[in-house]
Amino acid sequence: MKAATRGQAGGGTVAPNRPGALEEIAARVAAMRESGEAILPPLLLLGVMERVGSNWVSDTLRPVTGQHNEPFRQQLSPAHPLSALNPGLSLGDPSGDLGAYGRHSLVTFAAGKHAPVRQVIKETNLFFALSGLLALFPDSPAAVLTRSPLGVASSFARGGLFRRWDYRPRYRQLAAMAMRPEFAAFAGVVPDDDAAELTALTRLQVLNTLLIASVLHARGEVCGIEVIRYEAAVLDPAGALAALARLVPEATGLARLHGGSPDAVAGADETFATTTGKSELTACLDEAAAEEIGAATACALSAGREAVPGPAWDLARDWASGDRLYSLVPPAAEARPEARPVPVGRQSCPVSWVPGHPGAHLLWRNLLVTNDEFAAFLNEMAAEGLPNCMDGCYLLAIEMPHERGGRLHYNAHDRWWTVSPGFGARPAYWVTWTGAAAYAARHGARLPSRAEMIVEASRDGLVVTNHGYRDGDTVPSAEPGRGLGEIHHLVGNLQVWCCDGPAAAPSAPLQRWLHGAAWNTPGTLEEIHRPRGRHLSGASRGVGVRLVRDCAGQHAATTAEVAASINGWVRSLARRDRPLRDIDEALAGALAGLQADRGLRPHVGAGAGKPGDR
Numbered sequence: 068m069k070a071a072t073r074g075q076a077g078g079g080t081v082a083p084n085r086p087g088a089l090e091e092i093a094a095r096v097a098a099m100r101e102s103g104e105a106i107l108p109p110l111l112l113l114g115v116m117e118r119v120g121s122n123w124v125s126d127t128l129r130p131v132t133g134q135h136n137e138p139f140r141q142q143l144s145p146a147h148p149l150s151a152l153n154p155g156l157s158l159g160d161p162s163g164d165l166g167a168y169g170r171h172s173l174v175t176f177a178a179g180k181h182a183p184v185r186q187v188i189k190e191t192n193l194f195f196a197l198s199g200l201l202a203l204f205p206d207s208p209a210a211v212l213t214r215s216p217l218g219v220a221s222s223f224a225r226g227g228l229f230r231r232w233d234y235r236p237r238y239r240q241l242a243a244m245a246m247r248p249e250f251a252a253f254a255g256v257v258p259d260d261d262a263a264e265l266t267a268l269t270r271l272q273v274l275n276t277l278l279i280a281s282v283l284h285a286r287g288e289v290c291g292i293e294v295i296r297y298e299a300a301v302l303d304p305a306g307a308l309a310a311l312a313r314l315v316p317e318a319t320g321l322a323r324l325h326g327g328s329p330d331a332v333a334g335a336d337e338t339f340a341t342t343t344g345k346s347e348l349t350a351c352l353d354e355a356a357a358e359e360i361g362a363a364t365a366c367a368l369s370a371g372r373e374a375v376p377g378p379a380w381d382l383a384r385d386w387a388s389g390d391r392l393y394s395l396v397p398p399a400a401e402a403r404p405e406a407r408p409v410p411v412g413r414q415s416c417p418v419s420w421v422p423g424h425p426g427a428h429l430l431w432r433n434l435l436v437t438n439d440e441f442a443a444f445l446n447e448m449a450a451e452g453l454p455n456c457m458d459g460c461y462l463l464a465i466e467m468p469h470e471r472g473g474r475l476h477y478n479a480h481d482r483w484w485t486v487s488p489g490f491g492a493r494p495a496y497w498v499t500w501t502g503a504a505a506y507a508a509r510h511g512a513r514l515p516s517r518a519e520m521i522v523e524a525s526r527d528g529l530v531v532t533n534h535g536y537r538d539g540d541t542v543p544s545a546e547p548g549r550g551l552g553e554i555h556h557l558v559g560n561l562q563v564w565c566c567d568g569p570a571a572a573p574s575a576p577l578q579r580w581l582h583g584a585a586w587n588t589p590g591t592l593e594e595i596h597r598p599r600g601r602h603l604s605g606a607s608r609g610v611g612v613r614l615v616r617d618c619a620g621q622h623a624a625t626t627a628e629v630a631a632s633i634n635g636w637v638r639s640l641a642r643r644d645r646p647l648r649d650i651d652e653a654l655a656g657a658l659a660g661l662q663a664d665r666g667l668r669p670h671v672g673a674g675a676g677k678p679g680d681r
Contacts (some may be wrong), residue, residue, distance in 0.1 A: 069158075075293055076226070079097070085606075087160040087162040087485060088160055088162040088165060088170055088174060089160045089202060089203070089525050090160075090447050091170075091174055091643060092174055092177045092178055092203060092206075092607075093553055094307065095174060095178040095467060095574060095647060096177075096178055096181050098572075098574035099178065099181060099572055099574045099575050100562075102572035102573075102574055103572075104183060104313040104571070104572050104575075106181045106182055106183055107181065107182065107183070107185050107186075108180075108181055108204055108206045108208070108267055109135075109180040109181070109185065109187065109207050110128075110132070110185055110186070110187045110188070110208055110209070110210065110211075111188050111190070111200070111201075111204065111207050111208070111210070112124055112125060112188065112189040112190070112206065112210050112212060112315055113190055113191075113193075113197070113209055113210070113211050113212065113274055113279055113283075114190070114191035114192070114212040115191075115211065115212065115213050115214070115218050115275050115276045115279060115386060115387075116191065116192065116214065116268075116271070116272040116275060116276075117191050117192060117219075117220035117228070117232075117299050118214065118218075118219050118223065119191070119213060119219065120193060120212060120214065120295075120297045120300055121189050121210045121212050121213040122247035123300065124189075124210070124212060124295060124300075124311065125187055125189050127309065127311065127318070127456075128310070128315060128318055129185055129588070129589070129594070130593075131184075131185070131315065131317040131318055131321070132184065132185045132186060132187045132315065132317070132595070133184055133185070133186040133187065133599055133600075133601075133603075134180065134184060134187055134189075134606065134607075135187065135188045135189065135190050135605070136600075136603075136608070137189060137190055137191065138176065138189060138190075139151060139189065139190055139193060139196060139199070139200050140152075140192060140193060140196075141465065141467055141471065142461065142606060143459060144456050144459045144460065144461065144466070145458065147169065147458075147459030147460065148161040148164045148165065148459065149161060149173075149199040150201075150459065151192065151193045151194055151195070151196035152194065152240070153196075153362070154240055154243060156195055156196055156199075156245060157199070157242070158198065158249065160202075162266060164330050165458055165459075166457065166458030166459075167458070167635060167637060167638070167640035167641045168457040168458045168460055168462070168637050168640055169458025169459055170458075170640070170643075171640045171650065172236070172458075172460040172604050173203075173460075173501060174647070175576040175602050175603075175604065175647055175651070176203075176575055176592075176601070176602065177203040177204065178575065178602070179575065179576040179578065179602045179648060180204070180654035182575075184599075185315055185317065187452050188200075188204075188207075190238075191212075191619055192271075192275060193275075194241055194244075194271075194274060194275055194605060195241075195244055195276060195278065195383075196283060197278055197279060197282055198326065198517065199223055199447070201286070203614065204635065206290060206292045207290060208291035208292065208293075208312065208314045209286070209290065209291070209292050209293075210292075210293045210294070210310070210314055211279060211283065211293070211295070211386065212291070212293045212295050212297070213276075213294060213296050213386040213387075213389075214296070214297035214298065214389070215297075215298065215387070215388060215389030215390045215392070216268075216269045216272050216273070216361075216363070216364050216387060216390065216395065217350050217352070217357060217361075217389075217390040217393050218271065218297060218298070218350060218354065218389070218393060219268070219272055219358050220265055220268055220346065220350070220356070220360050221269060221349075221350035221351050221352050221393075223352060223400070224265075224352060224356075224398060225351055225398075226314070227655075229264045229267075229268055229501065230264075231470045232470055232471065233269070233468070233470075234264075234267065234268060235264075235267070237261070238257065238267045238270070238271060238424035239259075239330075241257050241271065241274065242254075242257045242258065242259040243259070245257050246259070247390065252371075252373065253277070253371060253374050253675050254371045255370030256270060256273060256274045256367045256371045256374070257270050257271065257367075257428050257636075258273050258370075261465050262363075263359070265356055265359050265363065266359060266360075266363040269360050269363035269367065270362055270363060270367045272274055273363075273364060273368055273371065273387060274367070274371070276383045276386050276387055277368075277374060277375050277379070277380070277383045277668075278375075279369045279383075279386075280375060280380070280382040280383040281375040281384065282376075283379075283382075284378050284379040285507070286375065289551045291313070291314050293310045293311070293314050294310070294386065295307050295310050295311065295315055295508075296389065296390050298348055298389045301345045301348055302346075302347075302348070302392075307524060310637040320415040322623060328342075333365055346448075347394070348392050348393045348490055348576070349393060349394050349396045350393040350394070350395055350396070351380070351396055351397070351398045351399060352395055352398055353395065353397065353398060354395065356398075357395055359370055359388060360390070361364035364387055364390075368384055368387065368646050369382075370384065370395060373498070373565045381547075385533075388517075393636070396505070399405065403456035413654075415543070415545045416433070416434065416549070416550065416551060416555065417493075417551065418432060418433065418434055418543035419433050419551045419552065420433070420468065421433050421551075421552050421553065421554060421650050423519075423554070424522050424523055424526065429514075429519065429615050429616070429617065430615065430616040430617075430618075431523070431554050431613075431614075431615050432512065432554055432613065432614040432615070432616075433549075433551065433552070433553060434494075434544040434545060434555050434556075434564070435495075435497060435508060435544045435555070435556055435560065435561060435611050436494060436503075436544075436611065436612040436613070436614065437491060437492055437494055437610065437611055438474050438475060438486040438487075438490050438491050438492075438494070438495045439486055439491035439492065439495055440487050440495070441464065441475060441498065441502075441506065441612070442475055442484040442485065442670060443550050444505075444506050444509060445463060445475065445477075445484045446463065446483060446484050447509070447548070447626040447630065448463065448505075448626065448630055449482065449484070450626070451626045451627055451629075451630035451631075452634065453629070453633055453634055454632055455477065456477075457557075457637065460604065460605070460659060461466075461499065461604075461606070462499065462501060462502070462624075462633070463498070463499060463501060463502030463505060464497055464498050464502050464606070465494070465497040465498075465499070465606045469487045469499070472497070472608045473487070473497065474486055474487045474490045474495070474496070474497075475497070476625050487544035489581075492543045492544060492545070493540075493541045493542065493543055493544065493557070494541050494544045494560055494561050494609060494611040495611055495612060496541065496561055496607065496608050496609065496610075496611050497606050497607070497608060498606060498608075498610070498611060498612055499572040499603065499605065499606045499653065500579045500601065500602075500603045500604075500605065501604060501633070502563050502602050502612075503611075503612040504562040504566070504655070504658045505611060505629050505633060505658060506546075506614075507612070507614050507658075508623075508625055508628075508629055508658050508661040509623060509625075509626065509629050510614065510615035510625030510626045511621040511622055511624075511626070512615060512616050512621065513566055513614070513616070513617070514563070514565055514579075514612070514613070514614065514615070515562050515563070515565060515566065515582075515613060515614075515615045515616060516565055516566055516567045517565045517567060517580040517582050517598075519615065520563070520565060520582040520583065521582070521596055523554070523557060524557060524582070524583070524595060524596075526617045528557075529557065529558060530559075530665055531559045531584055531590040532546060532556050532558070532559030532560055533559045533560045533586045534555070534559050534584040534585065534586060534589065534590035535587075535588070535590055536586065536587055537586065538586060539586070540586055541560050541561060541586050541611075542560060542586075544556065544560070553587055555582070557583075557602035558583050558584050558590070558595055559583070559585075559586075559590060559607060560585065560586060561583070561584040561585045561610060561611035562581045562584065562585045562587070562588065562607075562609055563581070563582055563583055563610065563611055563612065563613040563614075564579055564580075564581065564611075564612060565579055565581065565582055565609060567579065567580060568580050568600050569600050571648070572648075573646040573647075573648045573649065574646055574647060574648070575647060576602050576603075576647045576648065576651055577602070577603060577647070577648050577651030577652055577655065578600035578601060578602055578603075579600055579601065579603065580598065580599070580600050580608055581599050581600060581601060581607075582595070582596070583595055584664070585609030585610065586609065587608065587609050588599065589610055603651055603655075604652065608614060622661075624661035628661050629658075629661060632657040632658060632660070632661060633654070633657070635657065636654045636657055639653065
């Protein structure tokens with residue numbers, strides 16, 4: 068790839084002749100390296116299918132890496148030219164199709180994953196979109212996460228996941244894409260027929276396995292490649308950890324973190340949990356199902372033999388093996404219900420503002436911001452002409468189906484946001500920093516700094532609530548046993564966005580700290596206070612919004628002011644001759660400027676502090 072001509076290396080500017088997005092990313096990363104800061108490319112965790120133990124791997128690496136869960140598959144809208152869900156997937160540099168916000172989001176996403184602390188990007192089921200991800204990170208090492216088709220099918224069958232996660236439309240989409248000339252070699256792997264669920268699922272796994280093997284078999288000569296088999300992780304966990312340590316030397320000596328939660332609530336949703344330890348391999352399928360899966364695997368591999376180079380096909384065949392390691396056990400009479408009943412309840416404690424640490428002179432909102440509250444905010448913003456999705460990228464919150472962990476849903480026909488039934492009083496997640504800071508400005512508040520969170524969370528008597536997959540999801544924002552004048556779930560339920568972030572070179576994207584423990588993270592003090600940050604457009608199922616005020620009468624911006632400030636910033640993104648940090652700080656400064664108390668500007672503006680600051 069030809070690098071774009073840059074301006075001053077320290078600022079990370081690019082030439083005004085608008086190079087392609089990939090060239091701009093390469094130039095930005097080169098400028099970051101030339102600034103003198105040692106940075107590492109991210110580690111890519113590539114699953115051949117869902118249910119291959121990817122959560123276990125990423126959770127194991129959590130103490131020494133940053134985590135980014137399926138940003139391509141889950142955090143790009145289906146309209147994005149690089150989205151795995153887009154039937155019109157772009158295979159080249161999509162610069163002309165990205166738009167101003169789309170391009171900035173892609174550039175900051177890729178450049179920001181090059182950091183002094185290794186970042187981990189976990190992706191499954193990218194299929195034909197995989198080449199787009201690898202083009203962004205040409206120097207990244209990769210770990211391929213495999214599991215035998217029999218084991219994957221058993222996990223899907225136990226949870227009813229083929230239907231819950233809408234795999235039938237996904238199969239049809241990929242079968243249609245395989246008819247495109249550039250993908251025609253794979254048409255026999257996913258033929259356009261009405262295959263049974265197990266057969267369709269197995270074909271999809273083989274297709275993804277072939278595609279991963281095809282793009283990685285030569286890449287291993289330049290970047291590190293390791294294969295982490297689910298079966299080996301169960302039967303020989305030390306060997307799996309050793310494989311991780313070869314890619315991430317910092318992981319040497321790590322032990323599995325989630326061997327089970329003694330406080331787990333019976334009946335909690337275990338779809339995304341990693342807390343169930345295993346020492347043997349069983350498949351809850353009968354003989355007929357096992358034979359169907361074996362036949363589908365062999366047929367799909369045979370159909371794809373000419374689609375990929377010979378060495379890649381050998382890899383794919385090896386990665387799709389392992390069925391014989393499983394013992395068949397009679398399947399349960401019924402699969403887990405497709406939708407768990409959720410008690411519908413209202414917030415049991417009203418919102419109030421309470422003093423925090425005696426020396427801090429801050430007022431803390433007692434409750435985390437709820438889904439109902441954030442949906443109302445999104446509706447306000449949409450009415451003011453600020454859409455949540457721009458250029459195929461999400462601005463304020465990530466949209467996704469309920470069964471994928473989404474709780475905020477936009478109905479394009481009614482142009483209205485709603486919340487999954489029963490989840491209105493639970494804290495909102497999948498919220499970007501931009502969305503969190505904009506919500507704060509609209510409600511006369513700001514986000515806490517990391518130092519303020521550490522001080523408040525270090526007070527005597529701290530109770531770490533819902534964490535480590537104890538409940539399988541968030542619980543209501545009002546904490547049982549706490550009253551109007553107390554801070555609920557100060558640590559636990561969700562991590563929270565902070566208003567400040569790590570110091571970095573001007574050429575690097577702006578980041579903001581995260582703090583605390585969430586329902587899906589450990590609750591140790593080390594993990595609660597561990598420095599970690601994300602870019603302004605990042606989001607997670609474990610990060611929500613907590614608010615503070617510097618004074619009781621703090622100014623609340625109008626919806627028009629918030630929408631105008633963010634829309635103005637988006638229009639400015641067409642200029643690419645500025646350092647990324649300057650571009651991002653313009654947004655942070657615009658949101659700070661909405662508040663009458665100008666003393667807030669240092670809190671919400673430029674990042675301050677070093678990664679090790681406590």
